[in-house]
Amino acid sequence: MQTHIVPVGFDYDRLIAPLVREQLDVDRVILLEGAVGSEANVEYSQNLAAKLETDFRNLLGAETERISVADVYDYDAAFEQAFALINAELDRTADAAVWVNISAMPRTVSFAFATAAHSIMVEREEDRQRIHTYYTVPEKYLETELAEELRRQNALLEELGEAVADDDLADRVAAELDSARSLLSEFDERGTTIGAKEIDGSHIVELPVASFSNVKPFEEVILFTLGEHGEFESVSELAQELARELGEEYTDSFRSKVIYNVDRLGPGGKGYIEQEAQGKSYRTRLSRIGALWVRSHSDESS
Secondary structure, eight states, X not given: OEEEEXXXXXXXXXXXXXXXXXXXXXXXXXXXXXXOSOHHHHHHHHHHHHHHHHHHXXXXXXXXXXXXXXXXXOHHHHHHHHHHHHHHHHHHOTTOEEEEEOSSSOHHHHHHHXXXXXHHHHHTGGGGGGEEEEOOOOSOOHHHHHHHHHHHHHHHHHHHHHHOOOHHHHHHHHHHHHHHHHHHHHHHHHTXXXXXXXXXXXXXXXXXXXXXXXOOHHHHHHHHHHHHHXXXXXXXXXXXXXXXXXXXXXXXXXXXXXXXXXXXXXXXTTSSEEEEEETTEEEEEEOHHHHHHHHHTHHHHO
């Protein structure tokens, strides 16, 4: 069972052409559609997804499914969705392989899916060869060709404006020419995008890096406890809570065990925990990737 998870943006060829040209087996395709953005952008992406759905069936004989991505700029939610999707497909059959195409959609989704795939490779070491993340390089970009075509049409509009005798038509031609000139000016000055959008109070969406080591059982307990309580004023306080939850006696040995594992999970280790010095103690909480780990494994904890 060869499953391809394909986030759909504004590309068509890069999402299906390499599979056809390489003659790869494609049994199942999950197409992800963005549901946030301008009405025109969402409609364009959905139309592409519909065309891809048809062509994956007709050209490759693949079973297809379309799934919505609620917010293409929410990295954490995309990571959680990717983690669940990839694991579900791996569990579908013993020989299932999952291919994640990160060529399209906003970078937040692409990187979230790539990082989730890497995280699962670490956790499911025995299934590492069944997970593939890939990217396709386009043969050419259309933006510059569109801009050059617009320049040629501007030259034609200038000639038409000079030759048109009808004043109303001449005014319409002049208005269209001004609009096209303005668009070209922005393209020449800024490229294919404009501005920097603010997401959740910041213009920067930080992309956390997954750990290169698996999480041990006692480390899991620590992470879930931090996920439930949020923050502890010290590692000793965390250790006391863990002793209560596990029904163990709070001893120096148990406290040392917690300190050792927190260090392994901290910045110098797996990076799932961050600590802030506070006198002789360390305020302890989950890091961004640690919080993502807890969210992605919440079903296991329950």
